[in-house]
Amino acid sequence: MFKLSEDQEMIRETARDVAQEVIAPLASDYDKKEEFPWKSVKQLQELGFMSMMVDEKYGGAGLDTVSYALAMEEVSGACASTGVTMSVNNSLYAYPVEKWATEDQIEQFLIPTISEKLGAFALSEPDAGSDPAAMTTKAVKDGDEWVLNGNKMWITNGGAADYYVVFGITDPEAKHRGISTFILKKDDPGFEIGPKESKLGIRASSTTPLTMDDCRVPEDRLLGQLGEGFKIALNTLDGGRIGIASQSLGIGQAAIDAAIEYAKTRQAFGGPIARFQGLQWMIADSTMEIEAARLLTWKASEMKDNGMKYTKEAAMAKLYSSEAAVRAADMSLQIHGGMGYSTDFPIERYYRDAKIGAIYEGTSEILRLVIAREAIGRF
Numbered sequence: 001m002f003k004l005s006e007d008q009e010m011i012r013e014t015a016r017d018v019a020q021e022v023i024a025p026l027a028s029d030y031d032k033k034e035e036f037p038w039k040s041v042k043q044l045q046e047l048g049f050m051s052m053m054v055d056e057k058y059g060g061a062g063l064d065t066v067s068y069a070l071a072m073e074e075v076s077g078a079c080a081s082t083g084v085t086m087s088v089n090n091s092l093y094a095y096p097v098e099k100w101a102t103e104d105q106i107e108q109f110l111i112p113t114i115s116e117k118l119g120a121f122a123l124s125e126p127d128a129g130s131d132p133a134a135m136t137t138k139a140v141k142d143g144d145e146w147v148l149n150g151n152k153m154w155i156t157n158g159g160a161a162d163y164y165v166v167f168g169i170t171d172p173e174a175k176h177r178g179i180s181t182f183i184l185k186k187d188d189p190g191f192e193i194g195p196k197e198s199k200l201g202i203r204a205s206s207t208t209p210l211t212m213d214d215c216r217v218p219e220d221r222l223l224g225q226l227g228e229g230f231k232i233a234l235n236t237l238d239g240g241r242i243g244i245a246s247q248s249l250g251i252g253q254a255a256i257d258a259a260i261e262y263a264k265t266r267q268a269f270g271g272p273i274a275r276f277q278g279l280q281w282m283i284a285d286s287t288m289e290i291e292a293a294r295l296l297t298w299k300a301s302e303m304k305d306n307g308m309k310y311t312k313e314a315a316m317a318k319l320y321s322s323e324a325a326v327r328a329a330d331m332s333l334q335i336h337g338g339m340g341y342s343t344d345f346p347i348e349r350y351y352r353d354a355k356i357g358a359i360y361e362g363t364s365e366i367l368r369l370v371i372a373r374e375a376i377g378r379f
């Protein structure tokens with residue numbers, strides 16, 4: 001895929017305008033105050049960007065995954081915290097709900113998140129991150145209700161979201177085939193949202209633990225079939241990894257742009273430092289790496305749009321983009337010198353924000369395992 005369609009170009013332009021004019025000016029302040037970026041999120045809801053791929057018949061924008069990747073890159077270059085909020089609502093909440101929900105569940109839990117409310121995805125636990133099959137949250141049927149008990153951790157949009165896709169064990173004997181998926185509401189009895197984590201980066205985004213203490217919900221909160229939860233989680237994460245790859249592209253490109261601007265204006269030894277080849281090569285390497293990451297991300301997106309299996313491609317896109325973004329942010333900070341270390345310039349924020357891309361929605365190590373299994377097979 002080398003040429004975007006006119007519609008995709010238009011989405012990119014629209015996203016760039018809102019990212020630069022509305023979201024970027026707010027980003028530093030939200031980050032410093034660790035305040036959830038509601039104004040930016042509301043703006044994206046108005047544009048339909050929080051549910052970009054949801055079918056138009058439900059009020060979504062009905063766009064393709066490539067358009068989503070383009071918009072995610074622009075938004076994340078302006079504010080990576082807003083980017084992850086958008087990614088989780090689109091990829092980890094709206095996608096599984098639209099795919100596995102009944103019409104009644106769509107009415108109750110998807111449609112409100114199109115332009116007003118937020119959703120979250122609760123898989124990880126204190127002792128089950130890379131290995132979600134080791135989760136201990138349990139869901140037991142009691143009459144016509146489910147009773148959930150357990151703890152979730154690192155939940156993006158925790159507290160900000162009204163609805164949560166939650167995974168729990170319904171049949172302990174069946175191991176990963178005994179995991180099921182539920183939709184919980186913020187105000188369900190026995191469902192508690194813990195305090196917001198203070199983080200190295202994406203500090204404005206809301207990350208919280210969740211506790212379910214005899215949390216009783218009606219039986220129709222089961223999403224998909226009983227025991228189908230692990231597949232729902234991993235299939236959902238394939239798409240989520242495209243979102244995070246795009247977030248990393250945004251951060252990496254913003255870091256490169258900042259390096260170029262600084263190198264052209266900063267004077268040393270009688271002229272702008274951009275004339276030194278040592279710096280030019282640093283910028284060249286990052287430009288090449290981010291472009292390669294972009295192509296991997298677009299390829300995975302297009303494969304998803306064409307209904308192909310894209311597990312390996314999404315893993316490669318996220319792994320490569322997130323690591324390239326970390327290198328680009330490091331390169332840019334180095335070019336900024338002392339100025340880059342100061343909070344007066346956005347590069348220190350890009351540097352902090354870039355790292356999470358290599359951790360959440362599958363660490364780089366887990367993604368290498370996924371790629372190797374797909375490439376070599378199991379033996």
Ligand code: CAA
Pocket residue numbers: 088092121123124129130131132133154155156176177230231232234235236237238311360361362363366369370
């Ligand atoms: N899609 C659908 N099903 C899949 C799948 C996929 N991509 N990959 C595997 N499966 C299925 C397999 O076919 C298998 O099915 P059967 O039982 O029918 O045979 C089943 O899932 C188990 O597969 P594996 O044996 O491969 O499972 P595993 O236990 O070895 O784990 C793993 C595989 C790759 C390590 C996986 O657990 C994984 O991806 N871990 C990382 C989890 C992760 O990304 N967590 C992020 C948390 S969410 C987050 O960060 C969000 C946020 O807030 C921003």
